[in-house]
Amino acid sequence: MKCKDIITILEQKWPSGYALSWDNVGLLVGSGEKEVKHILVTLDLTDDVLAEAIEMEADMIISHHPLIFSALKRITDGNFIERRIISLIQHDISYYAMHTNFDVLGMGRLNGEALGLCDGEVLWETKEGEMEGIGRIGSIAGDWELADFARFVREQLKILQVQVYGDSHKRVSRVAVSGGSGKSMISSAVNAGADVLVTGDIDHHTGIDALAQGLAVIDAGHYGTEYMFMDYVKQQLDRELPDVEISVAQTEVPFWLV
Numbered sequence: 001m002k003c004k005d006i007i008t009i010l011e012q013k014w015p016s017g018y019a020l021s022w023d024n025v026g027l028l029v030g031s032g033e034k035e036v037k038h039i040l041v042t043l044d045l046t047d048d049v050l051a052e053a054i055e056m057e058a059d060m061i062i063s064h065h066p067l068i069f070s071a072l073k074r075i076t077d078g079n080f081i082e083r084r085i086i087s088l089i090q091h092d093i094s095y096y097a098m099h100t101n102f103d104v105l106g107m108g109r110l111n112g113e114a115l116g117l118c119d120g121e122v123l124w125e126t127k128e129g130e131m132e133g134i135g136r137i138g139s140i141a142g143d144w145e146l147a148d149f150a151r152f153v154r155e156q157l158k159i160l161q162v163q164v165y166g167d168s169h170k171r172v173s174r175v176a177v178s179g180g181s182g183k184s185m186i187s188s189a190v191n192a193g194a195d196v197l198v199t200g201d202i203d204h205h206t207g208i209d210a211l212a213q214g215l216a217v218i219d220a221g222h223y224g225t226e227y228m229f230m231d232y233v234k235q236q237l238d239r240e241l242p243d244v245e246i247s248v249a250q251t252e253v254p255f256w257l258v
Contacts, residue, residue: 001035003031004033009240027094035059038058042248047084048251050087052249054091058247061093068081104126104133107226108136111225115177117175118139135178142173146169146196149218159253167216170216175195176194178197178225180200186213
């Protein structure tokens with residue numbers, strides 16, 4: 001199957017038109033005419049993932065986070081991003097990214113389901129009049145203390161730890177979740193009456209400012225709230241592309257704890 005035909009299927013499920021204006025999604029490297037027999041799905045296109053793709057002779061890589069964000073004025077071997085682009089071209093690997101369009105049309109629902117949210121609604125609508133957008137907000141069954149709910153989040157997301165801002169005995173029942181870097185979702189969570197926001201990449205000042213507005217925060221990490229992208233996309237493509245081999249990159253949490 002040609003790369004452009006696979007892109008048509010991807011665009012039917014997660015149209016690039018739903019990406020936020022600042023994002024860079026779609027076919028970023030390679031030819032739409034490339035014949036694709038093997039796809040590698042990854043969260044990030046790192047050097048290790050690229051080496052894995054080359055070793056398995058993958059024809060196409062699909063990532064969540066785009067390798068190319070800023071404009072490039074030259075492609076040389078003096079920059080790690082440019083070296084990856086050169087390697088993709090040398091090995092004839094087409095590279096496609098779907099970032100905030102997947103966040104809008106997939107990640108929020110996956111996060112909400114992982115945390116067992118009931119009556120989940122979009123946290124921040126990105127297109128007026130459409131019930132699609134970033135994150136989810138809903139209720140959780142039972143009456144939880146923040147500390148117990150934080151442990152539940154850690155277990156459900158199968159991660160090593162979470163960082164919590166808030167009184168450990170605070171009662172939480174209305175939960176907001178936004179995968180990846182969610183500091184921009186603080187106001188939306190507060191306005192929606194959330195007791196706690198589950199997200200990633202929360203810095204010190206963002207955390208204490210959220211507390212000042214009555215919102216607890218559970219930082220489960222950028223990776224911890226988004227790595228589910230890989231298995232989910234593989235499952236979807238396995239159904240759509242029975243004649244194409246779909247693999248998931250052998251990535252691990254990109255940090256370790258002391």
